[in-house]
Amino acid sequence: MADRPIFDEMTGLGDEVRQPYANFHGWFEGEDPRHLRAKQREAEELFRLTGITFNVYGRAEAEERLIPFDIIPRIIAGREWQRLSRGIEQRVRALNAFLYDIYHGQEIIKAGRIPQDMISRNDAFEPQMIGVTPPGRVYTHIVGIDLVRTGPDQFYVLEDNGRTPSGVSYMLENRETMLQMFPELFTRNRVQPVQTYPTDLLNSLSACAPDCAEGKPCVAVMTPGIYNSAYFEHAFLADQMGVELVEGNDMRVMDGRLCMRTTQGYKPIDVIYRRIDDAFLDPLNFNPESALGVPGIMDVYRAGRLTIANAPGTGICDDKAIYSYMPEIVEFYTGERPLLENVPTWRCAEPAALAYVLDNLKELVVKEVHGSGGYGMLIGPTSSKKELSDFRKKLMARPSNYIAQPTLALSTVPIFTKAGLSPRHVDLRPYVLVSPQGINITPGGLTRVALKKGSLVVNSSQGGGTKDTWVLED
Amino acid sequence: MRLKISHTTRYRFEVPVTFGLQQLRLRPRSRRDQQVIRWDMTLEGATHQLSYEDHHGNYVDLIGFDRDCTELSVRCEGEVEIGEAHGVIGRHVGLVPLWLYQRVTPRTKAGPAVKALLKSVEGGTVLGRCHALMPAIAEAVAYETGSSESHWTAEEALTEGRGVCQDHAHVLIACAREAGWPARYVSGYLMMDDRTAQDAMHAWAEVHVPDLGWVGFDPANAMSPDEHYVRVALGLDYGDAAPVNGRRVGGEGESLEVAIEIAQQ
Numbered sequence: 001m002a003d004r005p006i007f008d009e010m011t012g013l014g015d016e017v018r019q020p021y022a023n024f025h026g027w028f029e030g031e032d033p034r035h036l037r038a039k040q041r042e043a044e045e046l047f048r049l050t051g052i053t054f055n056v057y058g059r060a061e062a063e064e065r066l067i068p069f070d071i072i073p074r075i076i077a078g079r080e081w082q083r084l085s086r087g088i089e090q091r092v093r094a095l096n097a098f099l100y101d102i103y104h105g106q107e108i109i110k111a112g113r114i115p116q117d118m119i120s121r122n123d124a125f126e127p128q129m130i131g132v133t134p135p136g137r138v139y140t141h142i143v144g145i146d147l148v149r150t151g152p153d154q155f156y157v158l159e160d161n162g163r164t165p166s167g168v169s170y171m172l173e174n175r176e177t178m179l180q181m182f183p184e185l186f187t188r189n190r191v192q193p194v195q196t197y198p199t200d201l202l203n204s205l206s207a208c209a210p211d212c213a214e215g216k217p218c219v220a221v222m223t224p225g226i227y228n229s230a231y232f233e234h235a236f237l238a239d240q241m242g243v244e245l246v247e248g249n250d251m252r253v254m255d256g257r258l259c260m261r262t263t264q265g266y267k268p269i270d271v272i273y274r275r276i277d278d279a280f281l282d283p284l285n286f287n288p289e290s291a292l293g294v295p296g297i298m299d300v301y302r303a304g305r306l307t308i309a310n311a312p313g314t315g316i317c318d319d320k321a322i323y324s325y326m327p328e329i330v331e332f333y334t335g336e337r338p339l340l341e342n343v344p345t346w347r348c349a350e351p352a353a354l355a356y357v358l359d360n361l362k363e364l365v366v367k368e369v370h371g372s373g374g375y376g377m378l379i380g381p382t383s384s385k386k387e388l389s390d391f392r393k394k395l396m397a398r399p400s401n402y403i404a405q406p407t408l409a410l411s412t413v414p415i416f417t418k419a420g421l422s423p424r425h426v427d428l429r430p431y432v433l434v435s436p437q438g439i440n441i442t443p444g445g446l447t448r449v450a451l452k453k454g455s456l457v458v459n460s461s462q463g464g465g466t467k468d469t470w471v472l473e474d
Numbered sequence: 475m476r477l478k479i480s481h482t483t484r485y486r487f488e489v490p491v492t493f494g495l496q497q498l499r500l501r502p503r504s505r506r507d508q509q510v511i512r513w514d515m516t517l518e519g520a521t522h523q524l525s526y527e528d529h530h531g532n533y534v535d536l537i538g539f540d541r542d543c544t545e546l547s548v549r550c551e552g553e554v555e556i557g558e559a560h561g562v563i564g565r566h567v568g569l570v571p572l573w574l575y576q577r578v579t580p581r582t583k584a585g586p587a588v589k590a591l592l593k594s595v596e597g598g599t600v601l602g603r604c605h606a607l608m609p610a611i612a613e614a615v616a617y618e619t620g621s622s623e624s625h626w627t628a629e630e631a632l633t634e635g636r637g638v639c640q641d642h643a644h645v646l647i648a649c650a651r652e653a654g655w656p657a658r659y660v661s662g663y664l665m666m667d668d669r670t671a672q673d674a675m676h677a678w679a680e681v682h683v684p685d686l687g688w689v690g691f692d693p694a695n696a697m698s699p700d701e702h703y704v705r706v707a708l709g710l711d712y713g714d715a716a717p718v719n720g721r722r723v724g725g726e727g728e729s730l731e732v733a734i735e736i737a738q739q
Contacts (some may be wrong), residue, residue, distance in 0.1 A: 102567055116562060130529035131569045225643040253495060254538065256524040280707045284721050295721040296495045296523070299536045366481075 004409040007151045008372060009074065015428045020077040023189050033420065039181050039418055040071050046177050057332055068172060068465035071181065072417040074426060074447040078192070078474035084155060084430070085441045087340035088145050092432050092439055095162055095317050098331035099139035103129045103313065113332050114325045119316070121400075124370065126278060126283060126313030132302055134311045135210045136436035141273070141309035142201070143432040144168075144445075145339075149411040152320050155406065156343045157326070158427060162317040163310060164275055168431050169458075170239070171231040171446045172197060174468040191471040198240035200440050201432055205271045207435035208307045212257070213270035220244045220260060222251075222274040222400075224292045228462075234275050248276075253296035258306050271307040272297075299335045320369045321347055323367035342410065349400035357404040358395070361388055364404045366395065366454075379456060381407055410456055413467065415449060425450045427458050428469065444469035475558075475701040476739040481675075481695070482638025482724045483718070483732050485519075487725040490542040494722025499548050499707035499715060501533040507559040508705060513552030519543040523590075528599070529570055530658075530714060532707040539722060553739065554704050563680060563688035566656075566720070572682060575656035581644050581711040584652035585629035592649040600655055600683045604691050604739055606645070611645045611693035619673060624712065639677045640712050642693035646679040647711065656682035660690065661715045664706040665736040671724070672734040675717055677705070 006015050010021045017025045022459060047066055047361040076084075078255035103126075109116050119125050127391055144165025146158040175194050202219060209217035225247055225367055236247035238392035244260060249271070251260045259266035274281065280290040283299040300306045316322060322329075324345035330338040348366075357364060366378040378391040395402055430445035447467040448458035460463040479561065504510045515522075523536040539546060563629070566572050578584070584592070592615060595606040615637045624640070628648035631641035643659050650657035657679055664667065664676035678692035678699060690699040699705075709715030 054510075106571060108570075116571075116573065120571070120577075127570070127574055129530055130574075131527075132529075204599060253523060253536070258538075284719060285496065296497070296536055299497060299524060299534065302528065302534075303526040305524065449647065 004354045005152075006409050007149065007411045009149070009411050009413045009426075010421075010423075012152065020075040020080075022403070023314075024073065024075060024185070024238045028187060029187060031442065036416060037418075043069055043071055043177050043181055045174070046180065046368065049164055050173060062179065067170060067283065067460045069177065069449060070451075070465055070467050071178070072414050072416050072429075073185075073422065073468045073470045074413045075189075075470045076444065076471065076474050081192075081471040082442060084340075085443075086149070087338070088430055088432060089439045090334055090336065090339050090443055091145060091157065091326070092143050094326075094330040094333045094448060094473040095143065095160060096139050097313070098329050099162075099314055099334070100133070100197065101138060102316065103132065108329070108332050111332065115209070118322060118325065122316055122322070124313070124319055126316075127315045128298065128311035129311070132311075134208075135307045137302070138208050138309075138434050138436065139196075140316050140436055141205060141208060141310040141311075143434065144429045145340075145432065147344075147427075147428045147430065148408055149428075151408050151411075152220060154341075157323075159320065159323060160326070161316055161429070163315040165429065166230045166233055166275075167429060167446045167448075167466075168197060169236040169446070170466050170468070171431065172231070172236075173441070174446075174466055175451075178468045188281040189470065192388060192471045192473055194442050197431065197442050198237065200442070201237070203242040204433040204437070204440060205273055205307070205309055207437045209222060209270040209308065210305055212305050217406065218243075218268060218272040219245050219271045219273065220269050220324045222248070222249075222272050222276055223245050224280065228273060228275070230406060238309060239275070243350075248294050250471075251294045251297075253294065256300065256305060258294065258297055258465050259302050268296070268308065271309060273309045280314065281312065288409060306317075317338055317403075318370075320345070320367055320371070321349070321400075324403060343405045346404040348402040349394060353404075354395075354399045357402075358392065361392060361395075363407065365407050366391065366402050366404045368401055369403060370401075375461070379407065383458070388431050393409075399427070407435055407456065413447070415451065415465075415467075422453070425458065426467070442472035456473070476553060476555045477663070477702075478553050478737050478739050479551065479663055479704065479735070481663075481734045482547060482730060482733075483549075483730070484732075485545065485546040486729045487544050487728075488727025489724050491539045491546075492542065492723045494539040494543075494720060494725060495523070496537050496539075496548075496718055496720035497529075498537060498548065498718055499716050500548070500567070501535065502552075502554060502662070502704055502706045503531065503533055505705075506564065507557035509555040511553040511555055513550065513554075516549040516551075520548070521545035522696045525555040528576050530708040531570075532709070532715065533570055539725075544723075550698075551596040552690075556704065556737070557699040558701045559680035560700065561690040562686055563690060566682060572656050573659050574653055575682065576654065577710060578648075578651050581625075581627045581713065582648040582651060582657075583627060583629065584648045585633075586634035587629055588645065588648045588652060589643070591632065592652055593618045597609045600653075600681070601686065601689065603653070603682070604681050604689070605698075607646055607649055608691055608693040608696040611642050612696050615641055615645060616643075619696060638674075639692075639694040643677045643679040646681070646691055646693050646712060650679070650681045658688075659709050659711050659715050660705055660707070660714075661678070661709075661717055662706040663734070663736055664692075664695075664699075665738065669701070670735050670737050672736055676703070677712070678703070679717075680708075695723060714733075719739065
């Protein structure tokens with residue numbers, strides 16, 4: 001890996017400052033590092049005060065932790081963003097068309113473009129969604145498309161998050177913090193706003209309301225509760241949208257509608273933005289042991305009297321084996337060449353691919369098909385002999401559970417360290433809202449940064465941090 | 475044959491039900507050899523919430539217990555005209571892909587007993603083997619009213635050697651899926667010729683047979699359903715097709731009475 005040139009988004013492959021960073025760099029050079037260090041500490045304090053924390057699963061000693069924030073923004077030129085957003089929009093349209101198809105006629109299978117096994121043997125395929133057409137035909141109301149960059153014009157989609165993309169609260173808080181700390185930067189640079197996201201989200205969800213909604217649709221955010229790792233975000237989004245935050249116990253099915261308890265009695269909900277997995281949503285129709293869900297919520301949904309965002313059964317598009325077919329999926333539904341590239345992917349279920357992966361384990365990244373959050377993956381180049389041989393056993397025991405990808409030379413963006421600026425690897429999760437009125441992509445998104453030098457793992461659960469992401473007006 | 479059906483389920487609760495829902499799959503639908511002439515559902519102690527058609531094409535009604543309900547009755551009454559098709563339902567229709575019916579569910583997972591039973595009728599066509607399986611199942615799982623638990627798996631019923639029609643259907647489905655044939659569970663009514671009052675609803679299985687499509691098999695009676703059978707709901711197993719699936723708060727001390735009468739018109 002070390003022998004491959006790494007593209008730095010501020011300085012490219014040399015020492016010249018790239019155009020989008022020119023203005024920022026000029027400002028930075030004129031600042032006193034001691035002053036900036038104080039600002040960095042102040043930023044951390046701000047985060048502590050606003051209470052932005054996340055829970056790390058499997059770590060008793062650190063139930064709530066702050067995600068580290070770095071004050072150096074990641075800057076994207078307006079024209080770069082325009083190109084990216086066209087690709088994102090195309091991909092998101094294809095994902096929704098794919099979901100509609102696999103829960104209806106399954107034309108893509110009949111056409112032989114993806115194998116039947118990809119769906120029939122997929123645990124994320126939800127039979128109860130067969131024949132259900134969600135209001136407005138929208139399945140993924142909120143999508144996060146994870147992107148990585150390897151050069152000035154090379155972007156790849158790393159994964160699609162159609163189930164419940166989290167982290168948007170960090171995008172908003174990061175900008176809020178930067179505006180407070182460095183207002184002068186935003187007068188020197190014309191940065192496209194992200195603060196409209198909560199309003200856009202509310203409008204987008206409202207536009208997906210079912211026919212029975214009267215007047216202004218009633219939207220609510222459903223959380224599994226305070227022990228969920230993203231509880232902060234659930235509360236934050238409800239607050240920002242000015243809607244109720246509800247748990248399963250606050251709701252029941254009455255008069256054929258999903259209703260929430262209010263001080264004036266029960267009130268029907270038109271759109272529920274649920275941040276709870278399908279399996280726990282409805283003990284009557286899914287996992288009967290679930291104490292977090294609402295019995296009958298799926299019945300209301302299937303009767304067309306409720307919008308569930310995102311729709312049940314959308315998790316199938318997060319599947320990493322399905323991901324490997326995204327170029328075919330995009331072509332099949334849009335009739336166009338995909339504008340965004342996929343990372344080349346070996347499906348370990350295929351014997352030839354498995355043989356290659358086993359022979360080249362040290363060079364590859366291997367992921368579980370249903371994995372997320374950086375759990376259960378192997379990064380060959382940075383793994384010990386023992387880690388490699390342990391993983392090899394797991395891989396051979398259940399090949400179809402894994403896919404492998406080359407380790408990409410991820411771009412870097414500088415972070416502010418004691419020794420000054422130092423490059424670190426980043427990825428980007430733009431947030432996409434889908435409604436019958438169209439597709440809305442917030443300029444930028446969440447930049448995650450691997451704080452450890454040389455590390456490629458950006459997940460917050462694995463020690464990653466975040467940065468404000470700027471898309472400039474051209 | 476025209477059948478007149480009346481089916482009343484009455485629950486009594488010592489402790490009132492403060493809140494509860496029941497998902498009912500009790501309304502038959504019309505199809506080629508089954509015309510539903512009329513069908514009415516009357517509720518006492520509960521209010522109708524909504525209806526929809528599920529992915530298997532079943533009519534589903536969701537009802538909500540009235541507040542502090544101590545007695546609930548669900549009364550279905552109707553007339554259905556049944557044609558004689560010798561158990562043949564025909565080609566697969568609808569959006570559910572046929573492969574879904576090859577999916578093994580926890581209730582229909584084949585263990586050693588299911589595999590052994592399937593093996594004992596080896597050879598011949600799918601149709602022939604299904605016909606041979608019916609008496610084999612009836613023999614292996616002795617029919618005993620109230621003998622099994624509704625959560626029993628096919629394997630458990632075979633191991634215990636007793637069960638009800640639900641278990642017979644699960645065993646046949648488990649065998650079929652083990653052999654790779656799509657199979658599904660059917661819940662419905664069976665009119666026994668010698669009586670009007672029936673003990674309970676009935677259950678059987680359908681297997682997708684090459685060239686014929688779906689064909690019904692009733693292992694409990696070792697025959698393919700004829701014009702005495704009314705199909706009400708379908709599913710991968712009992713769980714999908716259950717006549718009643720409910721959740722409630724309160725309602726301890728439940729007693730249940732079921733009265734089913736089927737008569738030829």
